[in-house]
Amino acid sequence: MENIFVIAEHRQGEIRDITFEMLNLGNSLAKENDMTVTSVLLGKDTGDIQEKLQKASDRVLVMDAPELADYNADYYLAALEGIIKEKTPRLVLIGHTSAGMDLAPPLSVRTGAPLATDCMDVRLTGDTLEATRQVFGGKINAELSLKPSATYMVTVRPGCFPDAGDLGKSAETDTIPVPEWTNLRGRHFLEYLTSETEDVDIAAADILVSVGRGIGKPENIPMVEEFATAIGATVSCSRPVADKEWLPKSRQVGVSGKTVKPKIYIALGISGAFQHQAGMKNADTIIAVNTDAAAPIFSVAHYGIVGDLLQVIPVLTEKFKNA
Amino acid sequence: MNIVVCVKQVPEVSDADLEINRKGSDIDREDLEFEINEWDNYAVEEAVRLKEAHGGHVTVITLGDEDCEDVLRQSLAMGADEAILIDEDGFEMSDAAGIAKGLHGVVKDLSFDILLTGVQSSDNSWGQVGLILAELLGLPYASLVVGIEMGDGKATVFRELESDTQEKVELPLPAAMTVQTGINTPRYVSILGIKKVRKIKIKETDADELNLSEDEIGAEGSCVTSRKLVIPSIGGAAEMLTGSLDDICNKAAQIIQDKGGLV
CATH class of the missing domain: 3.40.50.1220 (TPP-binding domain)
Known part of the structure; x- marks a missing residue:
């Protein structure tokens, strides 16, 4: 089935705003193109987040593993490469955020999906994908068409779409088995650091x-x-x-x-x-x-x-x- | 410790009036000044600092025509030891993957501990090249790097996240990193400094020598089949204050006062 994947983003137990912005975009593209929206959630013990995603998705795919608790390119790439190759979604939406910017380019290489980063708008038309993004320091807009492909990948600029919130959907959740981790490169997440005391707020x-x-x-x-x-x-x-x-x-x-x-x-x-x-x-x-x-x-x-x-x-x- | 840095020459656009060419595919570059991509400047500085602290050798690479030698000369003047130019027009219509393949052709044969690029370039802003290159090389990597601490066979790397937060990750070496602005304060390069490195020979290569075919690089290999540029309408929302400097300031002062500034 052709559909749209939204890679849910969360950190320290909190779902990130970009996830609902992508769900807004994903749902409108799905409506125009008669497709469905699948949220893909990688993490550890993500029950609360699953509930929120269910209200704005047609399906939620969950992979639960300790290695996925915090974003780590090694494990996210291994997990998503398998899922995308198996399900062949029409479009994969990823946030143009610190996590998504880190993840998307290597993921596009591994899956062979053409990637347009930092997009402000996306349209699926016939067998191509059209995207709007900014170039030359934000002074020029570029309208791009991508070559025909079974799967496209896009990173979505934060703040370009309203929060989808609760769309009254009640998606089923499917659990995906954790794969045997392969092609790891030895990257380790250590900790988050927040800045020290500030002079003024x-x-x-x-x-x-x-x-x-x-x-x-x-x-x-x-x-x-x-x-x-x-x-x-x-x-x-x-x-x-x-x-x-x-x-x-x-x-x-x-x-x-x-x-x-x-x-x-x-x-x-x-x-x-x-x-x-x-x-x-x-x-x-x-x-x-x-x-x-x-x-x-x-x-x-x-x-x-x-x-x-x-x-x-x-x-x-x-x-x-x-x- | 050996470090490889990939740099790019870009048009300076922040103070320029940009115009789009007749085909609508690119900006008119004729009257523009060119400079090293800001993120890459920080990457070169970081490489030179790592060399100064731990010893080693810094190689800078760029891809483009011979005019791009300027960014290599500047990098050498900052303290890089060696420069390689991939002299090839074929990359003009490349996408990020095409550029990464070109760089890969050279980098795969170099011996290094750390590979640096900027997070993104100010012209296309894909933010992809450094990470695709890491993937092609099969290296561990981290993007948006604002701090690097060297350890024994590994590096502790600080990544910039949203909302004034950082993430600390560990990478075994060799590793690739994309450098964020603000990681250091790049040194100033004087004309004299550039003159001093004029005798360093820049190594040149091209797509033929690297066995890169047209369907891998350039327009044919690109995932972008068409690109149309438009200048967005700016200031549609803003009421522009005009008149003499004094008039403008009177109007601005009134607005500030009306909206709650001190009287």
Whole structure:
């Protein structure tokens, strides 16, 4: 039977949001193409997660083994290679996440399925798969067609589809026997590490003034701090600023940093890669300043200023000092 | 300890006005500047640091035409010892697997402990090449690496996960890793530094020499049968503040005040 596989993602007992976003996409593709949606769940003692998946899937396949408790490429690859080769799904959806990005490329080699990564939209048409993704730093969209194949593989960009939630389905769960582990490479999961105590909690701030690459050099940061003080804001940043250690990692907004939802978010010199947008797009009011009128940040901002933050900020700060 | 790093030259796009070519298949590259892919720059720096700490030899590889020598020269100036150019136009329409096969042709004959690539390239952003290469070589691997600690015959590797969390994994050597930005602070390369390495000969090879056929690389081997590029409409949602700098700042100040900023 032709169908759509969603590889369920979970960590430390919690199902990840991307799983329900993929179930949303999977269910709409299934409806359009008269297919079914199968959630594939690898893990150890995943009863609670199974229940949630049953409500938004037509079938749930479960493999339960201690080796699958935490994501590990060695065991996930061995398990999924077998399942995909045996069941030949039409499409395998995997999250474009730290786990999915690690898993999908080798899995595509092992199964021979053409892979399109970091997709924002996917369509099954006739015997091909069409996908939309971003290239050149998010400034260009690419519409791709893939060569005909029995099975396609796609990694789905987080935040592109709403949560499927409870679709009123009640899928049956089938347990898949644990295979003999072969082709292992000796990778061992050791532990999760969360960051040490932080100087400030940017997620708790009402107003954030966030700086990006456009700040140019660390010597310009005090100017932004002065502006933040003048309007009662906390200073946060995008990835390049944290990478360069101009501000601590605890100030970073985005997928690998913090998700924030302040009343006002002022993005200064931030181009707005999707990883950044995912961390701030739900702010009540977003004001963006950027020299590049084509910067993706303007697609999520409510107010935009095309200009150099180094010129704008001193003038804007004065407005509050004089008020 | 020997380290191999695969690097890519990419167009600098963050400050450029991009235009799409007539066929709609690519951007117009004529007026663009080219540079080493940001992730790869961190990978080269990490390789050189590992060499400095543990001894050994760093080899950098790229694939493209002879203009791509610049990224190899830059890597040599950062401290790499040897550079290999796969001089081949045939990869122009390759997918990630095609690029990985090209690199595999060279890397399979090298002796190394660690193979590094960047997590992804800023142009195509597939995030696939390093891991497909690892799979073709049958190596243990880890992606999104933000820290490497060397042990006896193994490495402890820190992977970046979501929400300010990391994962610690152990890999036996030889192993492949894809490097995330922020793992280190790449050293600055001066023009003088690049001049100093000008006498190092760059080894060249091509698809013929590597026994790669057209149906493995290039458009024929690619899983992508067509690609149409479009510039997305940006700023549709944003109200753009215009006028003199003073006007703009008055408007912005009013918005900040209305939405709850300090008066």
